[in-house]
Amino acid sequence: MNEELILQHGLTLDEFQVIRKYLNRDLSIEELGIFSAMWNEHCCYKTSKKWLKKLPTDNEIVIQGPGENAGVIDLQDNDGIAFKIESHNHPSYIEPFNGSATGVGGILRDIFTMGARPIATLDSIRFGLIETEKTKYLLNGVVHGIGHYGNCIGIPNIGGECEFESTYDFNNLVNAMAVGHVQKDKIFYSKPKSIGGLIVYIGSKTGKDGIHGASMASDVFSEEDEDEKRPSVQVGDPFMEKLLMEGCLELMSSGLIESMQDMGAAGITSSSVEMASKGNVGVYINLDKVPLRQPLSAYEILLSESQERMLAVIDKKNNHNVREILQKWQIDYEVIGEITDTKRVVFESNNKKVVDLPVEIIVDDAPEYDREFYIPRKRKNKDFDFSKIKLEDMIINLLTNLNYLDKSWVFDQYDSTVMGDTIREPGQSSGIVKIHGTQKVIGASTDCNPLYIRINPYEGMKYTVAESYRNLIACNINPLAITNNLNFASPLDPNIMGELVLSIHGLKTAAVKFNTPIVSGNVSLYNQTNEIPIKPTPVIGMVGSNMDLNKINTNKFCEIGNKILILGKQLTKNCSPYLLQDQKIAFNICEFNDLEVLDLDFEKKIANCVLELSDLKCIMSCNDISRGGIFSALLKMQYKDMGFRVKVPDPIDLFCEYSAGYVIEIRSKDFEEVTSFLTKKGAEYHEIGEIIKEGIEINSKKFDYFDIMNKYRNDFEKIIS
Amino acid sequence: MSFKSAVITFPGSNCDRDALCYLKDLTKGEVYKIWHEETSLPKVDLVILPGGFSFGDYLRSGAMASKSKIIDEVVKHANDNRYLLGICNGFQILTEIGLLEGALIRNKKLKFLGKNCFIKKKFKNNFNLSIKDNQILQIPVAHNEGNFYCDTETLNLLKNNEQIAFEYCKGEFSNTEENINGSIEAIAGITNKKKNVLGMMPHPERAYSNFHQSQDGRLIIESLIS
Numbered sequence: 044m045n046e047e048l049i050l051q052h053g054l055t056l057d058e059f060q061v062i063r064k065y066l067n068r069d070l071s072i073e074e075l076g077i078f079s080a081m082w083n084e085h086c087c088y089k090t091s092k093k094w095l096k097k098l099p100t101d102n103e104i105v106i107q108g109p110g111e112n113a114g115v116i117d118l119q120d121n122d123g124i125a126f127k128i129e130s131h132n133h134p135s136y137i138e139p140f141n142g143s144a145t146g147v148g149g150i151l152r153d154i155f156t157m158g159a160r161p162i163a164t165l166d167s168i169r170f171g172l173i174e175t176e177k178t179k180y181l182l183n184g185v186v187h188g189i190g191h192y193g194n195c196i197g198i199p200n201i202g203g204e205c206e207f208e209s210t211y212d213f214n215n216l217v218n219a220m221a222v223g224h225v226q227k228d229k230i231f232y233s234k235p236k237s238i239g240g241l242i243v244y245i246g247s248k249t250g251k252d253g254i255h256g257a258s259m260a261s262d263v264f265s266e267e268d269e270d271e272k273r274p275s276v277q278v279g280d281p282f283m284e285k286l287l288m289e290g291c292l293e294l295m296s297s298g299l300i301e302s303m304q305d306m307g308a309a310g311i312t313s314s315s316v317e318m319a320s321k322g323n324v325g326v327y328i329n330l331d332k333v334p335l336r337q338p339l340s341a342y343e344i345l346l347s348e349s350q351e352r353m354l355a356v357i358d359k360k361n362n363h364n365v366r367e368i369l370q371k372w373q374i375d376y377e378v379i380g381e382i383t384d385t386k387r388v389v390f391e392s393n394n395k396k397v398v399d400l401p402v403e404i405i406v407d408d409a410p411e412y413d414r415e416f417y418i419p420r421k422r423k424n425k426d427f428d429f430s431k432i433k434l435e436d437m438i439i440n441l442l443t444n445l446n447y448l449d450k451s452w453v454f455d456q457y458d459s460t461v462m463g464d465t466i467r468e469p470g471q472s473s474g475i476v477k478i479h480g481t482q483k484v485i486g487a488s489t490d491c492n493p494l495y496i497r498i499n500p501y502e503g504m505k506y507t508v509a510e511s512y513r514n515l516i517a518c519n520i521n522p523l524a525i526t527n528n529l530n531f532a533s534p535l536d537p538n539i540m541g542e543l544v545l546s547i548h549g550l551k552t553a554a555v556k557f558n559t560p561i562v563s564g565n566v567s568l569y570n571q572t573n574e575i576p577i578k579p580t581p582v583i584g585m586v587g588s589n590m591d592l593n594k595i596n597t598n599k600f601c602e603i604g605n606k607i608l609i610l611g612k613q614l615t616k617n618c619s620p621y622l623l624q625d626q627k628i629a630f631n632i633c634e635f636n637d638l639e640v641l642d643l644d645f646e647k648k649i650a651n652c653v654l655e656l657s658d659l660k661c662i663m664s665c666n667d668i669s670r671g672g673i674f675s676a677l678l679k680m681q682y683k684d685m686g687f688r689v690k691v692p693d694p695i696d697l698f699c700e701y702s703a704g705y706v707i708e709i710r711s712k713d714f715e716e717v718t719s720f721l722t723k724k725g726a727e728y729h730e731i732g733e734i735i736k737e738g739i740e741i742n743s744k745k746f747d748y749f750d751i752m753n754k755y756r757n758d759f760e761k762i763i764s
Numbered sequence: 765m766s767f768k769s770a771v772i773t774f775p776g777s778n779c780d781r782d783a784l785c786y787l788k789d790l791t792k793g794e795v796y797k798i799w800h801e802e803t804s805l806p807k808v809d810l811v812i813l814p815g816g817f818s819f820g821d822y823l824r825s826g827a828m829a830s831k832s833k834i835i836d837e838v839v840k841h842a843n844d845n846r847y848l849l850g851i852c853n854g855f856q857i858l859t860e861i862g863l864l865e866g867a868l869i870r871n872k873k874l875k876f877l878g879k880n881c882f883i884k885k886k887f888k889n890n891f892n893l894s895i896k897d898n899q900i901l902q903i904p905v906a907h908n909e910g911n912f913y914c915d916t917e918t919l920n921l922l923k924n925n926e927q928i929a930f931e932y933c934k935g936e937f938s939n940t941e942e943n944i945n946g947s948i949e950a951i952a953g954i955t956n957k958k959k960n961v962l963g964m965m966p967h968p969e970r971a972y973s974n975f976h977q978s979q980d981g982r983l984i985i986e987s988l989i990s
Contacts, residue, residue, distance in 0.1 A: 190876050195817040197778025282820025458878040458906040460970045463782040683937040
C-alpha cells in the first residue's frame with residue numbers, strides 16, 4: 044500500500060506498520076478506511092485517554108459513566124437522567140447551518156439511543172470578533188442551524204453560552220449538550236445480548252454526505268481547505284430524526300430490541316465495531332442490504348456519515364413487529380447482518396468479504412499516546428491597578444461588549460417552552476425543566492473560562508467548574524454530575540498538551556471536591572487554522588436537581604424595597620478584560636497576571652448557606668456573580684419596573700469577580716434571620732442596597748435606568764447586524 | 765355532562781403531548797389521542813390540531829397534513845358545529861384545509877420567534893368568553909411562519925363578521941414589539957364565520973400550569989367549558 048494513501052487516511056506510517064504486522068497481510072482499501080475512522084482522535088481518544096482515565100467517573104448516583112452513548116445518573120424512584128455534550132466545531136466552520144444542525148441531531152441520538160426521551164438541549168458556542176463579516180455569517184448560520192433542528196424535533200433549548208473572542212476568528216466552537224429522561228429499568232446499552240441476533244438498519248438512507256467526517260474532525264485546518272472539505276459536512280433532516288426518535292422509543296418501550304447504537308461519527312463502521320467490542324462478539328454485515336440514496340461503493344457505505352440512522356440488534360422472532368412499528372413512522376428498516384461468535388468484524392459486498400478483521404486489533408490495539416507536554420510558566424501574581432478606571436467608563440465598557448449583553452437575539456430563535464415542562468428559560472444562570480409527571484426538576488448549565496485557563500490551566504479549570512456549580516446553586520439546584528467537551532488546539536505542541544493535562548487535573552480536583560463525577564464527554568483537538576491555535580476551551584456541562592419544583596429560586600427581582608446582599612469573597616488579583624475598552628489589549632494585559640487560588644472548600648461552604656436559606660424560603664431571588672461582577676449580575680436580575688440602589692466602598696467592587704459570589708434578594712423582615720444565620724455559619728456578607736422602582740443608583744449617583752436597560756437588552760442585535 | 769376532546773397527531777407534531785395534558789388537566793373529561801391515518805373520530809366537543817412541524821413543514825407549513833386521512837373527519841366535526849382549535853402548526857393546517865381564511869407567511873424578520881408574547885381579545889366568541897375586554901394575556905409563541913396575511917377584501921370580511929379572536933399587543937413592562945411577527949393588523953388568531961373553529965399562533969397549552977410563567981392559557985378552555 045503506498046504511503047501517500049496511508050497518510051491521506053490520517054494514519055501515521057508507524058500506526059500502519061502495527062496493523063500490517065498484526066494481520067501479516069495487505070489491507071483492503073475498505074479496511075484502511077476502517078482504521079482511518081477508528082484510530083483518529085475523535086473515535087479512540089489516542090492523545091487524551093491517558094489523562095481522561097484520571098477523572099472521577101463514579102459515585103453513588105452514577106448508573107452509567109463514560110463509554111456508552113451518554114452517561115446516566117440516578118434521580119431516585121425509577122427516574123434516571125442521561126446527558127452528554129459533543130462538539131461539531133469543524134463542520135460548523137465550513138458550513139455553519141448544517142454543521143450546527145447535525146451537531147444537535149447527533150447529540151439527541153446519543154440520548155435516545157439510551158432509551159431516554161430528550162427533555163432539554165443547551166449550546167455552548169464561541170465565535171471570533173464580531174467586526175468581521177465572516178463572524179456575522181457564522182453566528183447567523185450556527186444559531187439558525189441549532190434552532191432549525193431543535194425546534195423542529197421539539198426539544199426545548201434551555202440555555203448555554205455565546206461568546207466572542209479573537210482566538211476563535213478562524214475556528215469557531217459549537218458544543219451541543221442534551222439531557223434526557225429515562226426509566227431506570229428501561230435503559231438501553233450498546234452491548235448485544237445474544238449470538239445470532241439480527242443486526243438491523245433503521246432510519247435515513249445512506250448517501251455520500253460526511254464521508255470521512257470523523258477524520259476531518261481530527262485534522263488541522265488551513266483556509267484553502269474550507270471549500271474542498273465542504274462535501275464532508277453532513278446534512279440534517281430534523282423531521283426524519285423526529286420520526287426516528289419516536290419510532291426507536293416506541294420499539295424500546297415495547298421491549299422489541301436488545302441493543303442500539305447510533306450511527307454517528309464514522310457511521311456504520313464505528314457503530315458495528317463498538318457493538319462487537321462491547322459484547323465481546325463478532326459482527327457480520329452484508330453491505331448490499333444497506334438502504335442507499337445513490338449508488339455507493341462498499342468503501343463509501345462504510346464511511347458515510349449520513350444522519351438520522353441507527354443500528355439495532357433484535358431477536359429474530361421480533362422481526363415482524365419491529366417492521367410494523369417502523370412502517371407506522373415511515374422509517375426505512377432493513378436486516379443487514381447478524382451477531383456472530385467469531386469476535387471478528389466482517390463486511391461483505393457483492394459476495395466478497397471486503398473487510399475481515401479481529402475486533403481486538405481495531406479497538407483494543409488502538410494507539411494510545413503519552414505525548415510530551417510542558418507545564419506552562421507561572422505568571423506573576425499582583426494586584427491589578429484599577430484606580431484609573433471611572434465608574435461611567437466601566438458601565439459603558441460592559442454595555443458595549445457583546446459578551447455581557449442580553450443574548451435574547453440568540454435564545455429567541457430557539458423554542459424553549461415546547462414539551463410544556465420548562466421552568467427556567469435560557470439567558471438565566473441555569474436552565475430548568477420539570478421531569479414530566481413529577482415534582483422533580485433538572486437544572487443544567489454550560490461554562491468555560493478560556494482566558495483563565497490560558498493563564499493557569501489548573502486553577503482556571505477550577506474556576507470553570509465552580510461557575511457552573513454556582514449557576515445551579517443560585518437556583519437552589521443540587522449539582523450532581525458533569526459532562527465535558529475538551530476543545531484544544533494541536534496536542535503535538537507540548538505547550539498545548541500541557542494545558543490539556545493541567546486542565547484535566549483542575550477538572551478532577553473540582554469534581555472530587557463537589558462530588559460531581561464526569562459521566563460523559565467528548566474531546567475535540569486540532570482546533571487551529573493557519574497555525575493559529577484557539578485558547579484552551581474545555582467546556583463543561585453540569586446537571587443538578589431539586590426534588591421539589593416549589594423550592595427553586597428565581598433569578599429575577601421580586602419586590603421593590605427588598606434588600607440586596609452579597610455573599611462571597613472579592614478577587615482583587617484576577618484581572619477582568621472587560622474593564623478595559625480595547626479588548627485585544629485587555630486580553631494581553633490580563634494574560635500576564637496569574638489567578639488567585641480558588642478555595643473550593645469556601646465555595647462549598649457558601650453554596651450550602653445558599654441552599655439552606657433557599658429551603659427556609661428566605662431568598663426571594665438569587666444570581667451568581669461571574670464575569671461582569673455584581674453589576675452584571677444585577678442587570679440580569681432586573682425585572683418588570685424594578686431597578687437597584689447600591690452603595691459600595693469603591694465602584695470597582697461592583698465589577699470585580701468573586702469566589703463563591705452570589706447576589707441575594709431578601710425581605711426586610713427576614714434580614715435578622717438571614718444575617719444571624721450567615722454569621723453563625725461564619726459566612727461573610729455585605730448588605731449593599733435595595734430594589735427600587737425604575738432606577739439605577741450607585742453611591743448616590745443616579746443613572747438613566749431606561750437607557751441602560753434598553754442598551755443591555757437591545758444592543759446585541761444592533762452590534763451584530 | 766363531561767367535556768370530551770381529542771388531539772390529532774401527525775408525523776412531526778411536537779405539541780401533541782402538551783395539548784393532551786392541557787386538555788386532561790383542564791377539562792377533567794376524556795381526551796382521545798388520534799393518529800393522522802385513522803379514518804374515524806369519536807364524537808367529542810373539541811378537537812385540537814397541535815403545534816409542531818407536521819411532515820417536516822416541507823412544501824409549505826401545514827400543506828401536507830391538510831391532505832391526511834383524518835382531515836375529512838375533522839371537517840365533518842367542524843361542520844357539525846363542534847369546536848375545533850388549531851394551535852400554531854394547527855392554525856397553518858386549518859388555513860391549508862380552507863376552514864380558515866388567509867395564510868401564515870414567514871415572520872417579518874425572517875427568523876424563528878420563540879418567546880413570550882402578549883395578546884388581547886378583539887371580537888367575542890365562545891373561545892374567549894372568560895377573557896375580559898382589554899385583558900392582556902401572556903402566552904408563548906414559537907414559530908417561523910406566524911405572520912398572518914390576507915387580502916383587503918378578506919380582511920374586511922374578517923372584521924365585518926367579527927372573526928378576529930386575538931391580536932398581539934404590548935405587555936405592561938415588556939420591551940417586545942406590539943406586533944411581534946408582522947401579521948396584518950397584528951392578528952394572532954381568527955375564527956371561521958360560524959365561530960366554532962379557532963386558529964391561533966400563541967401556545968395556550970404552554971401557559972396553564974402553576975409552574976408555567978403564566979396561567980393565562982387556561983382561559984380558553986374555561987371559556988369553552990363554562
